[in-house]
Amino acid sequence: MVSGHRSIGDTEKAVQAKLGDTPIRHEQMAAVANIYRAAAAVRQHFENSVLRSAELTWTSFVVLWVVWIWGEMETRRVAEEAGISKGTLTGVARTLQARGLMERTGHPADGRLALLSLTPEGERLMARVFPEFNAEEAFVTEGLSNDESLDLADLLRRIVVQVETRGEERRLELLDGEDPRPRRSGRRAKEPRG
Amino acid sequence: MVSGHRSIGDTEKAVQAKLGDTPIRHEQMAAVANIYRAAAAVRQHFENSVLRSAELTWTSFVVLWVVWIWGEMETRRVAEEAGISKGTLTGVARTLQARGLMERTGHPADGRLALLSLTPEGERLMARVFPEFNAEEAFVTEGLSNDESLDLADLLRRIVVQVETRGEERRLELLDGEDPRPRRSGRRAKEPRG
DNA sequence: CCTACGTTGTTTGAGGTCAAATAAAATGGA
DNA sequence: TCCATTTTATTTGACCTCAAACAACGTAGG
Numbered sequence: 001m002v003s004g005h006r007s008i009g010d011t012e013k014a015v016q017a018k019l020g021d022t023p024i025r026h027e028q029m030a031a032v033a034n035i036y037r038a039a040a041a042v043r044q045h046f047e048n049s050v051l052r053s054a055e056l057t058w059t060s061f062v063v064l065w066v067v068w069i070w071g072e073m074e075t076r077r078v079a080e081e082a083g084i085s086k087g088t089l090t091g092v093a094r095t096l097q098a099r100g101l102m103e104r105t106g107h108p109a110d111g112r113l114a115l116l117s118l119t120p121e122g123e124r125l126m127a128r129v130f131p132e133f134n135a136e137e138a139f140v141t142e143g144l145s146n147d148e149s150l151d152l153a154d155l156l157r158r159i160v161v162q163v164e165t166r167g168e169e170r171r172l173e174l175l176d177g178e179d180p181r182p183r184r185s186g187r188r189a190k191e192p193r194g
Numbered sequence: 195m196v197s198g199h200r201s202i203g204d205t206e207k208a209v210q211a212k213l214g215d216t217p218i219r220h221e222q223m224a225a226v227a228n229i230y231r232a233a234a235a236v237r238q239h240f241e242n243s244v245l246r247s248a249e250l251t252w253t254s255f256v257v258l259w260v261v262w263i264w265g266e267m268e269t270r271r272v273a274e275e276a277g278i279s280k281g282t283l284t285g286v287a288r289t290l291q292a293r294g295l296m297e298r299t300g301h302p303a304d305g306r307l308a309l310l311s312l313t314p315e316g317e318r319l320m321a322r323v324f325p326e327f328n329a330e331e332a333f334v335t336e337g338l339s340n341d342e343s344l345d346l347a348d349l350l351r352r353i354v355v356q357v358e359t360r361g362e363e364r365r366l367e368l369l370d371g372e373d374p375r376p377r378r379s380g381r382r383a384k385e386p387r388g
Numbered sequence: 389c390c391t392a393c394g395t396t397g398t399t400t401g402a403g404g405t406c407a408a409a410t411a412a413a414a415t416g417g418a
Numbered sequence: 419t420c421c422a423t424t425t426t427a428t429t430t431g432a433c434c435t436c437a438a439a440c441a442a443c444g445t446a447g448g
Contacts (some may be wrong), residue, residue: 014263019324025300027343028331032236034350035405039233041357042226042275044253049365057435059404069208075427081392083234085406090428112426118396130213130442137222139364143352149221153436155346156228158337163235170333171243241406251432253404267398279436285400286434306396306443379402380437 032169035156042140048133053123059084061133063092064101068126072117074107101125231348236334244326248319253278255327257286258295258312262320266311268301295319 017026043058051061059082066081067073073081079089093116094104101122107113120128141149209218214306237252245255253276260275261267267275273283290296293317301307312320335343 001228011263018263022325022336024325024328025332026407027347028335028338028345029328031335031338031343034234034347034354035229035233037277038350038353039229041354042229045357045361046434049368052375052377053368055299055375057403066307069205069212074424075380081370083231085427086403086409086427093307093408094402101248110414110426114427131216131218134218134223137226138219139360140353141222142227142360143226143356144225144349146221148349149225152346152349153221153224155342156225156232159232159334160228160235160338163239163334166333166336167239171239174243174247181246181249182405183246183432184251185405185430187430189409238406252432258411270395280397281399281437283434289433302446308397316443377437378404379400379435381400381439383439 006103022145035159046136050129052138054129056129060092060096063128064096064122065130066122067102067118068130075114075116082119089169093134096122098184102130143155201364230354239334240327240330243328244323248323250323253282254286254290255323257283258290258316258320258322258381261296261312262317262324266309269308269310272310290316 012026032036032185037181046061047058051058056064062082063078066078070081075093076086079086082089084092092105093102097104099167103117103119105115105117107115124181136160141152144152206220209223216232240253241256245252248255250258256276257272257278260272264271264275268282269287270280273280276283279285286294288300291298294313296313297313299309299311301309335346336347
């Protein structure tokens with residue numbers, strides 16, 4: 001396929017044509033656009049190489065990885081570390097259990113909590129797959145020096161910190177007192193009888 | 195919420211504990227991990243601020259954006275520019291049409307092609323939403339200087355180029371002659387009668 | 389013509405995605 | 419002991435996701 005993307009220059013010109021007078025923050029636009037494009041490209045490469053041979057999706061791999069590294073863990077923390085919602089984790093954990101890679105046990109002291117851990121088969125899989133995964137991490141960043149990879153990680157981390165520390169505040173500010181629109185999708189309230 | 199993530203240092207230690215002797219490329223691991231984390235954080239912020247008020251998902255916004263900037267376009271090119279598969283585009287375009295934001299016409303000369311364009315309502319929506327979107331791009335990169343944003347865009351672009359130019363070759367190499375496993379999900383062949 | 393073959397958009401199926409609603413359990417007062 | 423509140427995981431519903439199969443159309447060679 002090798003990229004049919006428009007060049008950044010072309011895009012900039014087209015945006016200016018569309019928005020003539022309105023001022024645009026170009027550097028920031030380029031940064032955000034490329035974060036998403038890179039994440040998608042990388043994810044796709046992994047899903048079609050290492051992960052395909054292990055029959056894992058990116059998300060199921062991440063969940064497995066978190067539990068593999070940290071050991072038995074409460075589900076809320078797994079979701080947090082994996083960067084997915086707890087609702088998503090419920091489903092992902094279910095498919096991993098069905099494949100015999102993960103186990104779910106109730107918390108002995110607190111009945112609300114659930115604990116996840118890997119089965120021996122899950123452990124074996126991760127011991128095999130993780131080195132291959134890391135080799136692909138090296139592949140996709142092949143064009144960067146070690147220092148550049150660290151710079152990249154640092155710049156991205158600063159964005160994550162910004163969103164996580166100031167994001168909520170910002171979102172409230174933008175609403176300016178108004179009620180947030182409900183999400184288009186999602187569960188509806190049980191309509192009151194009467 | 196403000197991040198319950200483990201520090202990178204903690205993670206590194208846990209990984210070493212798990213893989214003692216196996217050598218790991220740490221810088222590359224950090225870079226890839228942060229690309230994905232940043233992409234997810236940014237996407238979520240956008241979906242819960244600008245996009246929520248316009249009732250758009252990230253993907254539907256990107257599709258709208260592409261057609262807005264470039265004008266009437268063949269669907270294959272829209273999918274390409276938006277970075278989604280043509281199958282996904284079919285669905286997204288359908289919901290955008292249903293909302294009256296987009297139109298679909300057949301190609302006058304080639305019956306296989308379909309063209310997408312914005313309705314006047316779609317145009318109005320984008321003219322309103324895009325400046326707000328760009329303001330959030332500025333917000334999430336607030337911790338970076340203009341030059342750092344450009345550096346970031348450049349580093350990410352080099353990863354995209356690497357994956358797009360060498361990815362396929364690499365995936366074939368990894369298979370080493372073997373047939374790729376079919377994806378776990380996806381359409382099954384109609385089973386032959388007999 | 390016709391018949392491969394190539395190219396395009398759509399369908400399919402398994403699965404991931406979120407926020408909000410909900411259920412189940414714990415906690416802390418009165 | 420209740421009962422309201424808080425905290426947790428699950429369910430729900432609309433949507434996105436991909437690759438592979440497929441159908442519809444175009445094209446080039448006989």
